[in-house]
Amino acid sequence: MNYQQLDPDKKDILIIDDKADNLRVLSSLLARKGYNVRKALNWQMALTACQTVLPDLILLDIMMPEVDGYEVCRRFKNWDLTADIPVIFISALDDVFDKIKGFRLGGVDYITKPFEFEEVVIRVQNQLELREARLEILRLNTELEKRVKSRTWELENALQKLQREISSRQKLQDKLLDIVLHDSLTGLPNRVLFLRQLGKALNLAREDIKYQFAVLYLDCDRFKVVNDSLGHIVGDELLISIARRLQSCLNPDDTLARLGGDEFGILLENITDMNSAIQVAESLLQELSMTFKLSRYEVFMNASIGINWGNKDYEKPEYLLRDADTAMYRAKAQGKGRYKVFDPAMYQEAIQLLEIENDLRRAIEREELIIYYQPIIDLHTGRVAGFEALLRWQHPIRGLILPTEFIPIAEETGLINDIDIWVLQSACNQLRIWQAHPAMPKNLTLSVNLSARLFTQANLITQIDQIINKTQVNPSNLELEITESVIMENTNLVRAIIEEIKQRNIKLVMDDFGTGYSSLSYIHSLPLDALKIDKSFITRMQFSQNNMGLVPTIISIAKSMGMTVIAEGVEVKEQVEKLRSLNCDFAQGYLFSQPLAQQLVIDFIASMPQW
Numbered sequence: 001m002n003y004q005q006l007d008p009d010k011k012d013i014l015i016i017d018d019k020a021d022n023l024r025v026l027s028s029l030l031a032r033k034g035y036n037v038r039k040a041l042n043w044q045m046a047l048t049a050c051q052t053v054l055p056d057l058i059l060l061d062i063m064m065p066e067v068d069g070y071e072v073c074r075r076f077k078n079w080d081l082t083a084d085i086p087v088i089f090i091s092a093l094d095d096v097f098d099k100i101k102g103f104r105l106g107g108v109d110y111i112t113k114p115f116e117f118e119e120v121v122i123r124v125q126n127q128l129e130l131r132e133a134r135l136e137i138l139r140l141n142t143e144l145e146k147r148v149k150s151r152t153w154e155l156e157n158a159l160q161k162l163q164r165e166i167s168s169r170q171k172l173q174d175k176l177l178d179i180v181l182h183d184s185l186t187g188l189p190n191r192v193l194f195l196r197q198l199g200k201a202l203n204l205a206r207e208d209i210k211y212q213f214a215v216l217y218l219d220c221d222r223f224k225v226v227n228d229s230l231g232h233i234v235g236d237e238l239l240i241s242i243a244r245r246l247q248s249c250l251n252p253d254d255t256l257a258r259l260g261g262d263e264f265g266i267l268l269e270n271i272t273d274m275n276s277a278i279q280v281a282e283s284l285l286q287e288l289s290m291t292f293k294l295s296r297y298e299v300f301m302n303a304s305i306g307i308n309w310g311n312k313d314y315e316k317p318e319y320l321l322r323d324a325d326t327a328m329y330r331a332k333a334q335g336k337g338r339y340k341v342f343d344p345a346m347y348q349e350a351i352q353l354l355e356i357e358n359d360l361r362r363a364i365e366r367e368e369l370i371i372y373y374q375p376i377i378d379l380h381t382g383r384v385a386g387f388e389a390l391l392r393w394q395h396p397i398r399g400l401i402l403p404t405e406f407i408p409i410a411e412e413t414g415l416i417n418d419i420d421i422w423v424l425q426s427a428c429n430q431l432r433i434w435q436a437h438p439a440m441p442k443n444l445t446l447s448v449n450l451s452a453r454l455f456t457q458a459n460l461i462t463q464i465d466q467i468i469n470k471t472q473v474n475p476s477n478l479e480l481e482i483t484e485s486v487i488m489e490n491t492n493l494v495r496a497i498i499e500e501i502k503q504r505n506i507k508l509v510m511d512d513f514g515t516g517y518s519s520l521s522y523i524h525s526l527p528l529d530a531l532k533i534d535k536s537f538i539t540r541m542q543f544s545q546n547n548m549g550l551v552p553t554i555i556s557i558a559k560s561m562g563m564t565v566i567a568e569g570v571e572v573k574e575q576v577e578k579l580r581s582l583n584c585d586f587a588q589g590y591l592f593s594q595p596l597a598q599q600l601v602i603d604f605i606a607s608m609p610q611w
Contacts, residue, residue, distance in 0.1 A: 015027060201213045218306075306339070326342060449480075
């Protein structure tokens with residue numbers, strides 16, 4: 001049969017019967033009724049016919065050789081493509097026809113022989129209509145499912161769109177709230193949010209006796225110098241780096257806020273005692289003391305911290321923060337780079353500071369100030385080349401006081417000028433005595449530190465001349481150490497004093513070089529003889545096998561400008577070896593000797609030390 005000639009608009013009926021007469025009769029009858037009719041004598045022909053074109057109805061004879069009608073029906077029903085095609089069994093009246101078996105295998109009806117033509121047509125027509133109805137129901141169900149899916153998709157899409165809009169508005173609200181409550185530069189909570197958190201902590205402390213907290217107020221020392229000298233962009237970059245470092249020292253439950261400028265607030269929650277808060281403050285100071293490597297500059301920063309215990313009796317969180325601020329200013333007044341715990345009886349500390357000030361005013365006349373001397377070693381010869389005069393205060397009650405504890409008070413009160421002149425005169429007296437001793441090496445130098453405030457005195461040169469004339473020391477053996485703060489003044493008076501000092505062959509040494517912010521921009525214009533590398537650089541150099549940090553750069557700068565280099569804070573032999581390899585000239589530190597009392601210096605020299 002030529003399947004390409006089948007009319008697609010007609011229903012297709014496949015008749016399967018091993019008797020040609022039956023095929024001819026049924027085929028002729030159904031063809032006259034307008035159906036496409038195909039014929040198959042056995043299972044194989046039937047399968048081929050279905051594989052070519054799927055029929056709409058199958059008329060299947062029961063009694064066939066090899067594969068009978070039951071098996072053919074079973075095979076068609078098990079094949080997905082033909083499983084839904086209705087099958088009408090054909091059976092002769094004298095055949096043994098198991099109707100139940102036929103229906104169980106999937107048959108929908110049966111026709112008996114001899115055929116009643118009208119019966120055949122009606123049964124065929126009924127099954128085709130039933131099939132058409134089932135297909136229509138299936139089509140409608142499919143279409144309905146599509147419509148349901150489409151509508152569901154539309155609703156889901158609308159819901160997602162609505163959710164996105166809600167989420168977008170919520171994000172906008174959160175962003176606006178974030179802007180209001182957070183610092184735009186660092187992303188940290190601002191003062192408003194910090195006070196809210198502080199208020200919550202205060203309320204919680206009132207409700208729960210076991211809950212304890214502390215407030216830290218941190219202010220960066222000399223941040224204004226960075227902002228003014230290097231610009232606001234560098235200042236902003238530094239503030240961001242400071243915020244990150246502070247955050248790294250805190251627990252996730254703690255709150256870090258930028259209160260404004262270079263001031264930060266820290267809320268420590270669920271701590272056990274004040275020692276816990278102090279440990280945090282110490283770790284913050286340690287972290288901030290490390291070099292800040294910015295995109296174009298390397299700077300050093302320090303901070304002053306005020307600590308206030310979270311007393312539940314405070315009426316407002318602002319008062320908690322206020323007292324932490326008060327403690328911070330007390331720390332700053334005591335020398336910066338430290339912390340101070342707020343005490344309600346802090347006025348007593350003010351009285352003690354006043355007593356120290358009064359004691360300091362009488363310390364010189366009472367001969368309580370003493371000088372220790374730390375050797376400076378020539379790295380080329382390994383022998384002592386000179387000493388640095390280091391001031392100490394032998395207080396009658398407090399014992400030995402280091403200069404870091406009383407020099408800030410002396411500077412604040414103006415006593416530093418008299419102290420500096422006393423140190424210079426005492427050191428020159430000692431140098432003259434040593435120069436006359438046979439055990440002392442020739443050309444022994446003595447370094448004396450001078451405060452920046454002294455350079456604001458117009459009579460400084462006169463005082464220096466009087467000391468030199470009185471002690472008769474060789475000015476070329478005297479070295480005056482100045483800090484960056486002297487250079488930062490850079491006034492005509494300071495420049496004139498420096499020029500006068502150089503005219504007297506007194507050497508000028510830049511102390512703690514590299515720790516400031518502006519030294520490199522001014523050093524080329526000043527007649528310095530030596531640079532002193534700060535201890536922090538020497539310490540870092542020890543722990544870096546491949547990178548010596550700024551030390552090679554500082555030495556190179558000094559050499560290019562005809563200056564010698566002194567490394568301070570040398571504590572291990574490995575540092576000496578590295579410094580020698582970099583052609584550093586001098587060094588001092590605990591590796592060679594701690595600062596010595598005056599009476600121990602001669603014995604130290606007589607022992608002929610060499611490194």
